[in-house]
Amino acid sequence: MRIATYNINGINARLPVLLQWLEEEKPDVVCLQELKSPDEKIPKKAIEDAGYNAIWHGQKRWNGVAILAKGMEIKELERGLPGDPDDVQSRYLEAVVNELVIGCIYLPNGNPAPGPKLEYKLRWYERLTARAAELIEYEVPAILVGDYNVMPTELDTYKPEKYKNDALFLPEVREAFHNLVAQGWTDALRKLYPGEEIYTFYDYFRNAYGRNAGLRIDHFLLSPHLNKKLVSGGVDKHVRGWEKTSDHCPAWIELK
DNA sequence: ATGGCCGTAGAATACGGA
Numbered sequence: 001m002r003i004a005t006y007n008i009n010g011i012n013a014r015l016p017v018l019l020q021w022l023e024e025e026k027p028d029v030v031c032l033q034e035l036k037s038p039d040e041k042i043p044k045k046a047i048e049d050a051g052y053n054a055i056w057h058g059q060k061r062w063n064g065v066a067i068l069a070k071g072m073e074i075k076e077l078e079r080g081l082p083g084d085p086d087d088v089q090s091r092y093l094e095a096v097v098n099e100l101v102i103g104c105i106y107l108p109n110g111n112p113a114p115g116p117k118l119e120y121k122l123r124w125y126e127r128l129t130a131r132a133a134e135l136i137e138y139e140v141p142a143i144l145v146g147d148y149n150v151m152p153t154e155l156d157t158y159k160p161e162k163y164k165n166d167a168l169f170l171p172e173v174r175e176a177f178h179n180l181v182a183q184g185w186t187d188a189l190r191k192l193y194p195g196e197e198i199y200t201f202y203d204y205f206r207n208a209y210g211r212n213a214g215l216r217i218d219h220f221l222l223s224p225h226l227n228k229k230l231v232s233g234g235v236d237k238h239v240r241g242w243e244k245t246s247d248h249c250p251a252w253i254e255l256k
Numbered sequence: 257a258t259g260g261c262c263g264t265a266g267a268a269t270a271c272g273g274a
Contacts, residue, residue: 009262009263009273010262010263010264012263012264013262013263013264014263034263034273036263036264037264060264060265061263061264061265061271061272062263062264062271062272062273109272109273109274110274111272111273111274117272149273149274163274166274167274168274201274203260203261203274204260204261204262204273205259205260205261205262206259206260206261215274217274246262247261247262247273247274
């Protein structure tokens, strides 16, 4: 089973890119982030015509997450991240697909830091860590996948010093990510490519893609059960070079 | 140190993104 994540940066503006990529790669499950669309404007029919069932948690203007599955049932478990009834931002969607728990994640950016946005990000990490602990406790096969808005190590940014005061690379944010992983999760792409440069995001500015000035901020975390089922994975880097494309690349893993 | 590029809302420009 091939599972992909893609921060689409506006599902309606990027629909041709999304459909082209689905047609080329045919992933079994897709987690999308940054839909930037209210629920009623999600291009439901185009997704269905491409062969996918889908659930989504949209919002006007910003955020928004969706889970797509090719010819498989999607049973929704959580809409929104538990732990704060006042959090109105659409950043978490969790479902069972093919007996696998899939959490689709769009973590807050946190900039400018320090400030309330960083505080929200850190609280969000705490809530995600609490939910992740429950999944570990249930001993279910689970994958937490999406845009974590963190470069976990210096290897994950083309220029570490440029980001040392950035909310994507601050020590407390990296620590929050490492604390989550330390519950027993596996960072799948890093496991497959130890010591290698793997980028999933390229800024629109300054020809970042052309210069390979990237960041690795989209991650797959595998529960202990799934660790040994990881076969392969990668980043569909070429999609970042398409017209009217997102600033993120799709990334994927294959589970046996 | 700054601003460069995008989408969205909505009608000019502000905001969020990373």
